[in-house]
Amino acid sequence: MAGNKVETFLKSELKKKNALLFILIDSEVSNLEASAKLAKDVEKIGASAILVGGSSATDQIEMAQVVKGIKKGIKIPIILFPGNVTGVVPEADAILFSSLMNSENPYFISQAQALGAPSVLKFGLEPLPTAYLVIGDGTSAWFVGSARGIPFEKPKIAAAYALAAQFLGMRFVYLEAGSGAKSSVTPEMVKTVRHTFNGFLIVGGGIKDVKTAQSLVKAGADALVIGTFLEKGGSLKKLQEIAKAIQRSK
Ligand SMILES: CC(C)=CCC/C(C)=C/CC/C(C)=C/CC/C(C)=C/COP(=O)(O)OP(=O)(O)O
Ligand SMILES: O=P(O)(O)OC[C@@H](O)CO
Numbered sequence: 001m002a003g004n005k006v007e008t009f010l011k012s013e014l015k016k017k018n019a020l021l022f023i024l025i026d027s028e029v030s031n032l033e034a035s036a037k038l039a040k041d042v043e044k045i046g047a048s049a050i051l052v053g054g055s056s057a058t059d060q061i062e063m064a065q066v067v068k069g070i071k072k073g074i075k076i077p078i079i080l081f082p083g084n085v086t087g088v089v090p091e092a093d094a095i096l097f098s099s100l101m102n103s104e105n106p107y108f109i110s111q112a113q114a115l116g117a118p119s120v121l122k123f124g125l126e127p128l129p130t131a132y133l134v135i136g137d138g139t140s141a142w143f144v145g146s147a148r149g150i151p152f153e154k155p156k157i158a159a160a161y162a163l164a165a166q167f168l169g170m171r172f173v174y175l176e177a178g179s180g181a182k183s184s185v186t187p188e189m190v191k192t193v194r195h196t197f198n199g200f201l202i203v204g205g206g207i208k209d210v211k212t213a214q215s216l217v218k219a220g221a222d223a224l225v226i227g228t229f230l231e232k233g234g235s236l237k238k239l240q241e242i243a244k245a246i247q248r249s250k
């Protein structure tokens with residue numbers, strides 16, 4: 001079984017930088033060459049990890065190729081972000097071994113995990129036990145995952161889930177507004193969850209400007225995930241501004 005190298009790395013990065021930037025590469029959207037270049041570029045400007053996944057990325061071969069292609073050029077960890085068992089592929093460093101706790105379908109709470117676990121072991125991936133909480137509605141993750149989205153304006157409900165996750169032994173919570181969400185999770189929700197949850201707090205969905213990123217980190221986020229901004233051609237210069245800003249703003 002893989003050790004806890006990636007978790008240890010993330011924690012030590014966090015001590016140095018205060019807050020981390022994770023970049024999501026969707027193997028369905030970016031081609032091989034573009035992904036490899038993007039991963040190198042974002043490492044240079046201070047990203048701490050590359051997430052690879054997609055809620056409708058079901059092509060395991062394509063996903064495995066993207067991971068392999070990215071890996072050669074970078075030192076930061078590649079962390080799988082599976083939307084299903086098809087998201088478990090070899091050669092990555094770790095996996096967000098997540099349970100969509102507010103799903104209405106038990107498949108996304110524990111069944112996909114049971115089906116995927118043997119491959120995680122076989123591939124030597126480090127599992128990062130993650131409570132994946134979908135906030136709001138109308139996004140791919142919400143639809144595909146049959147989530148009963150936690151309303152944006154109900155931070156206490158998110159905090160109750162995060163506390164339950166902690167009691168269940170999960171060391172990561174991911175507050176997910178959904179890829180391309182019109183608005184990100186509110187700083188108030190992050191703050192409320194931060195007060196309750198003791199582990200590593202990831203926030204993603206709809207983050208594309210410095211001000212939002214800074215406010216989420218000030219509220220207590222440990223890592224921000226950005227995907228769509230780059231998929232839509234957002235500049236590396238602006239991404240670097242976001243990276244710099246969050247590394248100062250706690
Ligand atoms: C641990 C294992 C083996 C599986 C976990 C399975 C779970 C909990 C899935 C949650 C539901 C789900 C569909 C999550 C998607 C997460 C994800 C990769 C989101 C980012 O992708 P998007 O960008 O939203 O996808 P699209 O590009 O397809 O819209
Ligand atoms: O694509 P964006 O909106 O940046 O969201 C990233 C991630 O949280 C989606 O799972």
Ligand SMILES: [Mg+2]
Pocket residue numbers: 026029054055179227
């Ligand atoms: Mg996507």
